[in-house]
Amino acid sequence: MRELKVTENEAGQRLDKLLRKYLEQAPSGFLYKMLRKKNIVLNKKKASGKEILSRGDVICLFLSEETIQKFLVGPKQSGIPKGYQGSLPQIIYEDAHILVLNKPVGMLSQKAAPQDVSVSDYVIDYLMATGKLTAKELQTFRPSVCNRLDRNTSGLILAGTSLAGLQTLSALLKDRTLAKYYLCLVKGRIQKQGVLTGYLTKDTLRNQVRIGREEEKEIVTQYDPIAWNQEMTLLKVHLVTGRTHQIRAHLASAGHPLAGDGKYGDDKWNLQLKKRYGIRCQLLHAYEMHFPVIKQELAHLSQKSFQAPVPDSFGALIKETVWEHGQQEAFAALHWKK
DSSP states (O other): OOEEETTTTTTBBBBHHHHHHHHTSSSSHHHHHHHHHHHHETTTEEOOOOOOOOOOEEEEOOSHHHHHHHOOOOOOOSSOOOOOOSSEEEEEEOSSSSEEEEEEOTTTTTSSSSTTHHHHHHHHHHHHHHHSOTGGGGGGGGOOEEEEOOOEEEEEEEEEEEEHHHHHHHHHHTTTOOOOEEEEEEOOOOOOOOEEEEEEEETTTTTTEESSSSSSSSEEEEEEEEOOOOEEEEEEESSOOOOOOOOHHHHHHHHBBBBOTTTTHHHHHHHHHHHHHOOOOOEEEEEEEEOOOOSSTGGGGGOOOOOOOOOOHHHHHHHSOOOOOHHHHHHHTTOOOO
């Protein structure tokens, strides 16, 4: 017999969902059969599996240790290998429920393949190394990032490290009350604020999107020029809707492709930037987030703002460029509050 006590991060979900996490290799039919035969009980009573768990509930598995081991899957380890030489995220803010991180260029937000190194892996590693997450807890609860950035886009990523954190961040992102601002460098001169609207369709085979007039997903992108010259503009972009490659594709469709963007950009201009500044990927940085008023759990985050410093290569280009307008404002963009 094995006894499981429901923790705060396991509460709020159905019993059958937790059982599927814990006995990951067990068929659903087997789990429901064990519930019917009272080989699995909740708080010493027969259960159907539909019960919503509360903190402190006790689940008893009247199964042989051999059967449990057969279906049990050990904690999933991080994919970050020992001796990893790449850049790691910078922690901007931390509390008992969330992490706010500055993702480096070149790292995925979440794994696309088993060998990938991702921000989610880093979160698990960090929490386990600091004793804030145990191997046992990892069997039924897995902290994760809640928003995604492209591999070569840097900046702010949010991770839920508790069930309340995951649920609150996911809700804020879904209802778009969490304001997200980006910094990017685009081709051409832009002197006035503007709003781009359109519709986005994804080409899965090419991992690209295109902007149309009446397609599947409506997108809205607001922009505000910080500094400009004849060749390029430093833009502050408010991502009203959050779609795959939205900023990159939307600005390119308006005639202002991002510097260094190999997928939607201007190849000739990108080559010039590579020779002059060593730019090898799009200059797009998620630099600021504003939380709305939060009245329920995580109310301590109400109206908080977080900023992330731009990468060195992006900062060097801003410093070395002679701006016709906004020279002081461009330099100020390198010194966001922590």
